[in-house]
Amino acid sequence: MKTHDFGSYPPPHSPTSVGWTKxxxxxLFSAGRPLVLEAGGVLGPVTVEYETYGELSAAGDNAVLVCxxxxxxxxxxxxxxxxxxxxxxxxxxxxxxWDTVIGPGKAxxxxxxxxxxxxxxGSCYGTTGxxxxxxxxxxxxxxxxxxxxxxxxxxxxxxxxxxxxxxxLHGVVGGSLGGQQALEWALAFPERVERxxxxxxxxxxxxxxxxxxxxxxxTIMTDPGFLGGNYYGAGPGPGNGLAAARMLAxxxxxxxxxxxxxxxxxxxxxxxxDFGFDVEYEVESYLNYQGQTFVRRFDANSYLxxxxxxxxxxxxxxxxxxxxxxxxxxxxxxxxxxxxxxxLYPPGEVRxxxxxxxxxxxxxxxxDIESRYGHDAxxxxxxxxxxxxxxxxxxxxxx
Amino acid sequence: MKTHDFGSYPPPHSPTSVGWTKxxxxxLFSAGRPLVLEAGGVLGPVTVEYETYGELSAAGDNAVLVCxxxxxxxxxxxxxxxxxxxxxxxxxxxxxxWDTVIGPGKAxxxxxxxxxxxxxxGSCYGTTGxxxxxxxxxxxxxxxxxxxxxxxxxxxxxxxxxxxxxxxLHGVVGGSLGGQQALEWALAFPERVERxxxxxxxxxxxxxxxxxxxxxxxTIMTDPGFLGGNYYGAGPGPGNGLAAARMLAxxxxxxxxxxxxxxxxxxxxxxxxDFGFDVEYEVESYLNYQGQTFVRRFDANSYLxxxxxxxxxxxxxxxxxxxxxxxxxxxxxxxxxxxxxxxLYPPGEVRxxxxxxxxxxxxxxxxDIESRYGHDAxxxxxxxxxxxxxxxxxxxxxx
Numbered sequence: 001m002k003t004h005d006f007g008s009y010p011p012p013h014s015p016t017s018v019g020w021t022k023x024x025x026x027x028l029f030s031a032g033r034p035l036v037l038e039a040g041g042v043l044g045p046v047t048v049e050y051e052t053y054g055e056l057s058a059a060g061d062n063a064v065l066v067c068x069x070x071x072x073x074x075x076x077x078x079x080x081x082x083x084x085x086x087x088x089x090x091x092x093x094x095x096x097x098w099d100t101v102i103g104p105g106k107a108x109x110x111x112x113x114x115x116x117x118x119x120x121x122g123s124c125y126g127t128t129g130x131x132x133x134x135x136x137x138x139x140x141x142x143x144x145x146x147x148x149x150x151x152x153x154x155x156x157x158x159x160x161x162x163x164x165x166x167x168x169l170h171g172v173v174g175g176s177l178g179g180q181q182a183l184e185w186a187l188a189f190p191e192r193v194e195r196x197x198x199x200x201x202x203x204x205x206x207x208x209x210x211x212x213x214x215x216x217x218x219t220i221m222t223d224p225g226f227l228g229g230n231y232y233g234a235g236p237g238p239g240n241g242l243a244a245a246r247m248l249a250x251x252x253x254x255x256x257x258x259x260x261x262x263x264x265x266x267x268x269x270x271x272x273x274d275f276g277f278d279v280e281y282e283v284e285s286y287l288n289y290q291g292q293t294f295v296r297r298f299d300a301n302s303y304l305x306x307x308x309x310x311x312x313x314x315x316x317x318x319x320x321x322x323x324x325x326x327x328x329x330x331x332x333x334x335x336x337x338x339x340x341x342x343x344l345y346p347p348g349e350v351r352x353x354x355x356x357x358x359x360x361x362x363x364x365x366x367x368d369i370e371s372r373y374g375h376d377a378x379x380x381x382x383x384x385x386x387x388x389x390x391x392x393x394x395x396x397x398x399x
Numbered sequence: 400m401k402t403h404d405f406g407s408y409p410p411p412h413s414p415t416s417v418g419w420t421k422x423x424x425x426x427l428f429s430a431g432r433p434l435v436l437e438a439g440g441v442l443g444p445v446t447v448e449y450e451t452y453g454e455l456s457a458a459g460d461n462a463v464l465v466c467x468x469x470x471x472x473x474x475x476x477x478x479x480x481x482x483x484x485x486x487x488x489x490x491x492x493x494x495x496x497w498d499t500v501i502g503p504g505k506a507x508x509x510x511x512x513x514x515x516x517x518x519x520x521g522s523c524y525g526t527t528g529x530x531x532x533x534x535x536x537x538x539x540x541x542x543x544x545x546x547x548x549x550x551x552x553x554x555x556x557x558x559x560x561x562x563x564x565x566x567x568l569h570g571v572v573g574g575s576l577g578g579q580q581a582l583e584w585a586l587a588f589p590e591r592v593e594r595x596x597x598x599x600x601x602x603x604x605x606x607x608x609x610x611x612x613x614x615x616x617x618t619i620m621t622d623p624g625f626l627g628g629n630y631y632g633a634g635p636g637p638g639n640g641l642a643a644a645r646m647l648a649x650x651x652x653x654x655x656x657x658x659x660x661x662x663x664x665x666x667x668x669x670x671x672x673d674f675g676f677d678v679e680y681e682v683e684s685y686l687n688y689q690g691q692t693f694v695r696r697f698d699a700n701s702y703l704x705x706x707x708x709x710x711x712x713x714x715x716x717x718x719x720x721x722x723x724x725x726x727x728x729x730x731x732x733x734x735x736x737x738x739x740x741x742x743l744y745p746p747g748e749v750r751x752x753x754x755x756x757x758x759x760x761x762x763x764x765x766x767d768i769e770s771r772y773g774h775d776a777x778x779x780x781x782x783x784x785x786x787x788x789x790x791x792x793x794x795x796x797x798x
Contacts, residue, residue: 039674147674207658207682211650214683215643217676218690222639224623240621247614248647251607256745259606265713273711275438275546277616277703280710283606284613291617304676311679312672314664343742346655 003084004092009099011079016103017095018053018078018110023086023126025049028159031135035121035156041146045135048160049126050074050118053102054110056165063166064108064393065157066098066117067174067181070249070306071298073125076117077102077110088125090297100382107386108393113170120181121156122148122305130301131232141301143229148305150177150313154184158192168192171393172332175199175378176345177306180313183353186332187318193332197392199385200342200378202349203315203323203356209344212252213307216245220300229301242300243291250290255341255374259283315353323356330357334364335392337385339377365392402483403491408498410478415502416494417452417477417509422485422525424448427558430534434520434555440545444534447559448525449473449517452501453509455564462565463507463792464556465497465516466573466580469648469705470697472524475516476501476509487524489696499781506785507792512569519580520555521547521704529700530631540700542628547704549576549712553583557591567591570792571731574598574777575744576705579712582752585731586717592731596791598784599741599777601748602714602722602755608743611651612706615644619699628700641699642690649689654740654773658682714752722755729756733763734791736784738776764791 006012012019027045029035034044051074056063066076076096083091101107102115119127122145130145137144161169172193174182179201186196205213220226223241231237254262263283267273270280279285319325334357338350347368354366369384371377378385405411411418426444428434433443450473455462465475475495482490500506501514518526521544529544536543560568571592573581578600585595604612619625622640630636653661662682666672669679678684718724733756737749746767753765768783770776777784 039672143676204664206655207662207664207680208650208653208655210662210664210680210682211646211658211686214680214686215646215650218639218646218687219618219643221676222643240617244614244618244621244643247610247617251610251614254607256605256607256742259610263606263609265603265606265609273438275711277542277620277707281606281609281613283609287610287613288617308676312674343655 004079007093009095016105017099018103020081021051021053021075021078021096022081023049023051023074025126026160026163028156028163035152035159037146038149038151039147043121043128043146046121046128046156047126047132048118048156050116050160051076052164053077053115054113056114060165060167062112062114062170063161064113064115065161065169065172065185066102066108066115067157067172067178068097068117068120069174069176069178070310071294072097072178073123074117074119075125077115088297090293098379101386101389107389108173113393114166116161116164116166118157118160120153120306122302122309124299124302129299130229130305131299140232142232143301145301145305147308149309150180150184151188153309154181154188157181157185158189168194171195171197173197173199173389174201176201176375177310180310180315183315184313186330186334187315187326190329190331195335195392195395196330196332197335197389198350198353199337200339200345200350200375202345203353204313205310206346206349210311212248213311216248216307217304219244220304226300231300238300239295242298242303243295245303246294246298247287247291250287252344253375255343255372257341257372258374258376261372262286323352324359327353327356327362328360330362333392333395334362335388336364336366337378337388338368339371339373339375339381340368341372342375342377344375403478405478406492408494415504416498417502419480420450420452420474420477420495421480422448422450422473424525425559425562427555427562434551434558436545437548437550438546442520442527442545445520445527445555446525446531447517447555449515449559450475451563452476452514453512455513459564459566461511461513461569462560463512463514464560464568464571464584465501465507465514466556466571466577467496467516467519468573468575468577469709470693471496471577472522473516473518474524476514487696489692497778500785500788506788507572512792513565515560515563515565517556517559519552519705521701521708523698523701528698529628529704530698539631541631542700544700544704546707548708549579549583550587552708553580553587556580556584557588567593570594570596572596572598572788573600575600575774576709578744579709579714582714583712585729585733586714586725589728589730594734594791594794595731596734596788597749597752598736599738599744599749599774601744602752603712604709605745605748609710611647612710615647616703616706618643619703625699630699637699638694641697641702642694644702645693645697646686646690649686651743652774654742654771656740656771657773657775660771661685722751723758726752726755726761727759729761732791732794733761734787735763735765736777736787737767738770738772738774738780739767740771741774741776743774
């Protein structure tokens with residue numbers, strides 16, 4: 001544990017930290033009784049990586065499921081005991097990705113709630129994905145991995161909760177692609193969700209969002225290192241393509257205002273430009289860094305599968321294309337929050353979900369939170385997000 | 400000329416077309432008296448490709464210079480006689496890129512004005528650029544081509560106008576990167592510009608814009624076909640990287656609203672998704688097409704040089720970083736127009752230029768044109784753009 005660098009982050013022994021954590025793993029489904037996927041494939045057995053914090057109450061009624069966005073993982077709070085031995089060194093310098101809101105006394109208070117977060121199917125942090133070995137062939141799946149959807153993720157999470165003895169969720173919470181999972185929970189398992197919190201996520205990705213994902217996948221799949229997805233143990237892999245995809249995605253996570261405040265047109269470590277194609281501006285240096293660090297920690301095939309799931313998701317599918325009809329299934333109390341400068345899941349599209357819920361008389365609160373941090377605001381605006389999470393999770397349950 | 404396909408475009412014999420056009424070319428500067436570039440390099444001789452329409456008046460006072468955006472060229476109106484023989488087949492299916500506003504009776508009326516447009520230095524449509532042969536080595540420049548700037552482009556245009564016998568410009572007009580050239584004209588040659596029209600262009604690119612350009616160059620320069628820029632006659636070239644850069648850029652040229660109206664989430668030629676990584680959505684098909692056609696018509700090195708010039712441009716440099724001080728140099732009547740949904744050169748940043756002009760008492764008009772077409776609006780909103788071009792170009796000259 002000496003290898004961890006707590007920096008300015010609250011260390012594991014701080015009173016509001018969940019402390020040292022350890023990934024857990026369970027095998028669900030089987031070759032004989034596989035998980036049947038929305039797109040038609042089957043998978044079994046499926047390994048699910050997850051973490052839990054706090055204690056499940058005797059009545060089993062205090063569970064809060066946290067759903068992670070695109071490139072995150074099950075390690076949502078505290079410090080990872082096994083970061084180094086599992087090859088996930090980036091976890092040695094940072095606590096879990098949403099440590100700011102989860103812990104003793106925090107908005108998602110682990111003294112009261114049993115918090116669960118699992119890595120999504122198709123990802124590369126312990127749950128079965130394209131880098132996993134296909135038991136049929138003894139080789140990594142690569143692009144033979146079946147297409148997975150947000151609906152599949154949620155049904156797999158439901159199996160995990162069955163395994164953990166959690167029936168009805170006190171709450172399900174997520175931001176971005178995690179927010180779409182939270183919404184899918186309310187739609188797919190209406191009787192199993194008491195409260196649903198959807199942050200910075202709309203019922204479906206816009207054409208612009210589809211376009212950005214398409215470019216990201218193009219850069220990966222045309223990288224000669226991609227080798228049709230069979231790059232495991234064979235050469236350097238599609239690092240340049242994956243880096244480009246991540247650089248591009250990073251721009252979409254920030255607002256123009258945030259980019260201006262963070263970088264402006266400042267040159268990187270020089271008073272005058274060098275006039276060439278090496279890094280001139282701070283923003284170039286930042287994007288390069290984001291691209292390079294991502295390549296070291298994420299699998300390119302997982303990026304393909306997860307962005308495709310993001311593309312396909314449309315909450316209105318539950319109503320045959322009619323969002324209002326879809327929403328009429330929902331029984332959970334809903335809290336939706338958009339962020340004013342988010343242009344990946346813009347306020348107007350989150351609001352359309354609030355309007356659909358209102359149109360079918362479902363109890364929903366909708367807030368547009370003023371923020372200059374763009375899509376990333378759900379991770380950055382800790383104070384505002386904590387306030388609404390705390391208030392909503394502590395509302396009295398329906399009698 | 401049988402090879403041309405006029406489609407639904409006004410053919411060369413229509414009364415408002417400038418008709419058949421033919422690129423012209425002139426060699427300016429020389430090895431002994433080279434063009435000295437802002438970034439420190441020198442070039443000489445320099446070939447400049449240009450087109451003209453209409454007649455220069457005896458007094459030489461009716462010239463309008465049109466400046467082209469990033470990927471365009473000198474062929475701004477009419478139909479190119481030599482499209483096929485010069486290998487520029489894309490010109491056989493379309494008239495010049497701004498034919499909608501230039502011609503007899505059109506907003507830039509060639510019955511009255513002598514219209515000039517030249518291809519910028521570093522481009523790939525006839526003017527000297529990285530694909531040109533370096534007379535010193537007998538080989539294409541590639542990345543040994545010097546860095547060029549918007550300021551260099553304007554000084555080269557000034558030399559061309561000297562050659563054509565044009566002294567003071569009745570007007571200079573441009574959109575996007577062409578708008579920045581128009582602005583640079585008013586700053587660099589205050590006595591030589593009577594009217595300056597800047598469309599969809601701000602005094603400098605934002606951090607977001609710098610970021611998008613950086614990702615585009617990353618995809619080109621990491622493409623193994625790039626070969627350090629020496630791909631001429633050596634392999635397939637960095638087509639995948641250039642396509643990705645163009646796909647990405649295309650998203651920035653449209654607004655979210657335009658993308659939604661044009662594509663939404665419609666599937667491409669199918670009722671249900673195939674669930675895979677081939678094209679599923681219309682927007683993917685569109686971006687792929689844009690990427691592929693661009694690769695056939697544009698040089699990747701030119702893309703690097705021109706986007707870098709776009710990065711470096713900052714009108715405030717004329718005032719040592721102070722935009723108001725810079726603007727105080729200007730003597731031209733200025734017309735600025737932004738487009739409400741443009742997020743590459745957003746209205747707020749165009750407005751900052753209008754405010755700077757106002758602050759130093761320069762005569763300027765500023766309009767924010769309501770449009771859903773994003774940055775592309777300056778090319779698409781023909782009626783609104785024509786109205787302001789016509790009114791402004793026909794204003795009485797100062798006594």
